Amino acid sequence: MTELDDTMRVVIVVRGVPSGRGLMGLHRALGMGLSEVRARIQTGRPLLDAELFRDDHDEVSRVVEAVLEQLAETDHSIHECAGRESPSPTNEVTIEVLRQTLSGLAPEAAGSAPGEPDPALTASIADATRKAITRLRSQASGPFCVYALLTSGEALRPYLSVTLHGPGRWDLADSPFALAGDEFFAPLAQVYDARGDLFDMAPADADAEYWRRLASMEAALHALDDEGFFGVGAERAQTLLLVSPMPPDHSDAGFARRLNPPGELLSAWLDEAAEGYPRASTR
Known part of the structure; x- marks a missing residue:
């Protein structure tokens, strides 16, 4: 299997005939010769085929x-x-779905639409x-x-893993700080127990509670970040905040994009370690 087999691409096919002004706009947007733009449209070839x-x-x-x-x-x-x-009818999407994908918030990228955080749970986790x-x-x-901030697949009380800059920066499980300060998180087990066992809930209720718990973990990191707890400016740019079940699943990319400003560190993690959408470059 080649590297391309792991990619996700956005493909745009033009079926109509753009106006002269539209053709010029496409020429500028794509940085492509006007004759090539016309040729692709006339032959039904994709006008754009780009990896994400x-x-x-x-x-x-x-x-x-x-x-x-x-x-x-x-x-x-x-x-x-x-x-x-x-491109085929089976993989055709609306512009709204594409924009969700590009923002990293599509259901396929985030596992499910994030739930609403619980204020009390958020405060306890923070x-x-x-x-x-x-x-x-x-x-x-x-x-x-x-x-x-990590949790089990059953969304039990979270624990903290911290890594150092260097070759092992993405290795959450084997970090020397894989259970940092766990004595502070241990009391949360009672809080989670009081919320109930997901396996005892109706499926819809369990799903909602699962995402509420992960959303509360995300909100806790947002609250600390807003306080400047992870630094500002250049210092913050050297820090990556994550929320994920363990083992990681395809929700991690959505959490990472919402928790971190765009930058080299986030891009490197998405490219090298995320379980969310496959990563690739423009073709």
Whole structure:
């Protein structure tokens, strides 16, 4: 299997005939010769075929949006193609779904639409996280790279894994700080027990509670970040915040994109370690 088999692509096929002004707009948006734009449209070849979620993801998103703006009044189709797939009715998507994908919030990228956090649970998780990291910082000098709140597949009480910058920066399980300050998280077991066992709930209720718990973990990190707990400016850019069940699943990319500003560190993690959408570059 080639590397391309692991990619996700956005493909745009134009079925109508753009106006002269539209053709010029496509020429500028794509950086493609006007004759090539015409030829692709006339022969039914994809006008755009671009791989998603590598370190040039923002540029790909910009080009896609510019092309779609020029095609607003022209018949066209949008496709999300996995691996070597060709565009077809089975992988055609709406512009709304594509935009969710580009933002990292599509159900396929995030596992499910994130739930609403529980304020009390969020506050308890944030307090435990603050205490655990404060203790760690007093005992080890870093430089710390990843701060990850993790949970089991059953969404039991979270635990904290912290990594150092270097070759093992994405290795949450084998980090020397894989259970940092766990004594501060242990009391949360009673809080989680009081919320009930997911396996005893009706499926819809269990699903809602599962995402509520993960959303509360995300909200806890957001609250600490808003306080400046992870630094600001250049210092913050060297820190990655994560939320994930263990083992990781395809929800992790959505959490990472919402928790972190765009930058080299986030791009590297998405490209090298995320379980969310496959990552690739423009073709």
